[in-house]
Amino acid sequence: MPAKARYRDFCRIAPDVPVYAQAWYLDACAAGGHWDVVLAHDHDRVVAALPYFYKQKGPFRYVTMPPFVKMLGPYLLPEYRGVLKKEHVLLEELLKQLPDFAAFKQNFYPTVTNWLPFYWNKYRQTTYYTYRLSGLQELARVEAGINRNIRRNLQKAQQLVRVVHDYSAQRFYELNKMSFDRQGLSMPYSWAQFERHDAALAANGARQMFFAVDEQERIHSAAYLIWDKQAAYYHLSGDDPALRDSGAGILLIWEAIRYASEVLKLDCFDFEGSMLPAVERIRVQFGAVQTPYFFVWKYNSRAFELLEKLKP
Known part of the structure; x- marks a missing residue:
């Protein structure tokens, strides 16, 4: 064989x-x-x-x-x-x-x-280095470890947007691309590549998408979570550059952590990096451990x- x-x-x-x-x-x-x-x-x-x-x-x-x-x-x-x-x-x-x-x-x-x-x-x-939260089955302890600045962003975002899961993979890709466009970077994968990737994860029950939407039905931010039997991974994300001040991206991180704990019953949340200083600070403010x-x-x-x- x-x-x-x-x-x-x-x-x-x-x-x-x-x-x-x-x-x-x-x-x-x-x-x-x-x-x-x-x-x-x-x-x-x-x-x-x-x-x-x-x-x-x-x-x-x-x-x-x-x-x-x-x-x-x-x-x-x-x-x-x-x-x-x-x-x-x-x-x-x-x-x-x-x-x-x-x-x-x-x-x-x-x-x-x-x-x-x-x-x-x-x-x-x-x-x-990646950054990991462990002990997700004690979610109250994880929440207690969040930095005050992150807490303020969460409270602000919760007043401005709601979190839903029912937008399409195509819509997620568009939000994801906006983040690369904002930084002047080329998109590292095509829609066809992402569509194939998403279809495989969906077929194997290993992904969930999160969208932060306001009262005008504008999508502020999107996040893409994947998982296996050991951990959930904050795989991809995207923001509308015109709506980034709402703090919706921070809210989606927390919602993904809650989902990993309460729905998936996993004990570990992996941020998939990053080595970038600005991104690293956010990971640490959530209480994640450098790994x-x-x-x-x-x-x-x-x-x-x-x-x-x-x-x-």
């Missing part, structure tokens, strides 16, 4: 494969490239996996992060974690099976704390590395 077929079966029985690494999720996000996976076994049983997404640029084939995938990297079944000898053997086995690439670049999950076999194989690592994750990379082609450095 091909590795991808075995991995699809593995995802159905493994207890905590993150949403980003689910086969159906990678299927939906692989526009512009392809995804594949290498597997490690214990007595013919799949116990570890390393999915990866690769693209072609001229003669160079390279591994990178696909659109909408914040984190990827190696996954080991729970009983194989925490014992370094076991982890090292499995990670080495995964690395041996990777095809030759001009470069390899992946963000690992925050739960992956051992990248030593990658280091032994001449990979390099940079630490990035490190690894960006692991390696260049096997000097020519491709130079080409990357010449990019504007």
Whole structure:
């Protein structure tokens, strides 16, 4: 059986494969490239996996992060974690099976704390940060940890807008694009890409959209929450630049946290970054804890590395 077929079966029985690494999720996000996976076994049983997404640029084939995938990297079944000898053997086995690439670049999950076999194989690592709220089943305690400035914004927004879920994915995309337009940035994905992404999440019961709407039916802000069995992720958002002063974006963050706690019954809320100072401050004001994750990379082609450095 091909590795991808075995991995699809593995995802159905493994207890905590993150949403980003689910086969159906990678299927939906692989526009512009392809995804594949290498597997490690214990007595013919799949116990570890390393999915990866690769693209072609001229003669160079390279591994990178696909659109909408914040984190990827190696996954080991729970009983194989925490014992370094076991982890090292499995990670080495995964690395041996990777095809030759001009470069390899992946963000690992925050739960992956051992990248030593990658280091032994001449990979390099940079630490990035996401921000996480834990203990969501004690929502009153989480709410008590919110900064006073955030509380004022919440109270203001609650008087100006209501939160609904029944607008379309197309409308969300338009709000999302407004935020990129306001910053003078190109939209990193097309409507067709987002539509495919949204359809996969909806089909698998793994997303909810939030819209902050005023009495004139104007949408001030929109947020897009996704989840797996371990955590909810504040995946995407957007604002109408003309209506940003209402504080609706702050309100939607809180509503997404409440949804993760009360509806999804999850214990962890992940903000999906960010490393930007202004964004980081908001995460911390919500009481989120700075949580490190690894960006692991390696260049096997000097020519491709130079080409990357010449990019504007």
